[in-house]
Amino acid sequence: MSKVTIYDVARVADVSLATVSRVLNNPEKVKPKTRERVLTAIKELGYRPNAIARGLASRRSTNVGLIVPTCSRASASEMIDGVADIADKYRYSVFLNVTHNENDIANNAWQNMIASQVDGVLMMADKLTDDEVERLATDTVPTVLLSVKDLEGRLPAVLIDYELAAYEATKKLIENGNKDIAFITSSSHHAMNDLKEQGYRRALEEAGLEPRVLGLYTKFESSLNAFKEFFDNNKAPEAALAVRDSVAVMFMNAAIDHGINVPQDLEIIGFQNTKYAIMSRPQLSTINIPTYDIGAVAMRLLTKLMKEEEITETQITLPHSFVWRQTTR
Known part of the structure; x- marks a missing residue:
């Protein structure tokens, strides 16, 4: 017969692992009815908490x-x-x-x-x-x-304030005389990328410019192909703001491979100021996020x-x- 685990108790009592854990260690924080249900499941299953784990949990x-x-x-x-x-x-x-x-x-x-x-x-x-x-x-x-x-x-x-950071970066690209400014983002939904896009769109709206949002980034390998295909089939923007440094560098490399001059023909700004920004050639302008x-x-x-x-x-x-x-x- 297999050993009864905390997962079995959670399943029988129809509660989360966290709730079972609290019943075992901080029962006063669990509602009486829920606590009773967990204790009943423990008794019926014959569950015995690991003595070493319980000992460690009881330390200060x-x-x-x-x-x-x-x-x-x-x-x-x-x-x-x-x-x-x-x-x-x-x-x-x-x-x-x-x-x-x-x-x-x-x-x-x-x-x-x-x-x-x-x-x-x-x-x-x-x-x-x-x-x-x-x-x-x-x-x-x-x-x-x-x-x-x-x-x-x-x-x-x-x-950080992602919306404001993207707004200020886009304003800089506009001040440099760019009118066709792309926003390079993920093809899947990320809440913080949405905030960055809002800042980008706000700056363009104030300047009377049209947004150009490119959801090209997925995983590293597939993104390389997506960026290459973009430049094969589309007119390059005058400038771009990317949601991450690594995305900006991949976009820049694809542009350079297609004979586009950076920054003369295409200005690019990344997000985070990671090692990729320093390692790239040319080195990447970026928004510094104090991650540490x-x-x-x-x-x-x-x-x-x-x-x-x-x-x-x-x-x-x-x-x-x-x-x-x-x-x-």
């Missing part, structure tokens, strides 16, 4: 969960450094969960993290549904979003939430800046 140490969709992005690694440095100052243990699937973050990844007895969660997730946000916001374990936000402000978040600071500030905010300290601001916007290099005039 603080455990923080950090959930990211990938570590391959340069911005993600810098943000993790910011989280880790502040966590080290507080002597927290940080458990990293790399999902490789943004659609999984608010379901299995988050529930598994809660079941691991973390005291708080930091999360990078750009594809949260309204129901998922509502569930995370009402849970007793505090969760802070990194570099993204719930547009209704239900979850604490640390990020976002991680550090989010960790400090989560600390206050875990300690139930008074907080005056849960939506923290850090300042962005611009780094002008060789892809703009």
Whole structure:
């Protein structure tokens, strides 16, 4: 007979892993009816919590969960450094969960993290549904979003003003005399990319110019072909703003391969100021996002939430800046 697990208890009691975990460790935080249902399932199944895990959970140490969709992005690694440095100052243990699937973050990844007895969660997730946000916001374990936000402000978040940053970057391209300015974005929905697009469109509308939104970016390999096909079959824009540095560099390389001069014939601005901006030739002008600071500030905010300290601001916007290099005039 296979060993009964916490997953079996959650299934029989028809609750989340997080709820089972709270019944075992913080029962006073669970509604009596729900608590009774979980306890009944535990008794019927003969579930025995792992003694070592329970012993670790009972210690006074603080455990923080950090959930990211990938570590391959340069911005993600810098943000993790910011989280880790502040966590080290507080002597927290940080458990990293790399999902490789943004659609999984608010379901299995988050529930598994809660079941691991973390005291708080930091999360990078750009594809949260309204129901998922509502569930995370009402849970007793505090969760802070990194570099993204719930547009209704239900979850604490640390990020920059993406709309304003894109607006200012587009204004710069307009001031340089460009009229045909493209916005290079993802072919799939990302909430923060939508904010960037809003800023781009606002600047064009004020200047009386028409937008040219190109949803060309998917995954790295397929994007290279998409950019090549674009320049094979379309007139190149005079300027472009891309949602990420890596996207800007791929677009620029495809343009150069088609004999287009950067920045004389095509100006390009990226987003984030990652290593790609420095490594590209010509070097990329970009919007600087303080990713390390976002991680550090989010960790400090989560600390206050875990300690139930008074907080005056849960939506923290850090300042962005611009780094002008060789892809703009």
